[in-house]
Amino acid sequence: MKADAIVRLEAIDALIDKLGEVDAERFVQMIKKENFDYTRWRDSLWPGKSVDEIHEQAIAYEQTGGGK
16 A cells, blocks of 8 residues: 555646646645535545445556546
C-alpha cells in the first residue's frame, strides 16, 4: 500500500493530466467548499456497482495499461 502523501500527489497529477492545472484546482476547491458526501458521489459515478466490482474494474483497467 502506498503512503498517503504519494496517493495525494498521484491524484493531483492525474487531475492535472486530465483537467489541466486551472480546472484541477477548481475541482479541488469545489470539493473543499461543498458538504461533500463521497458515498453519494461514488454512487453517481458507478450506479449499482459495489466497491468490490469497482475495485475489480480498476485492476482490469490497470492491467491493460489504462491511463498510460
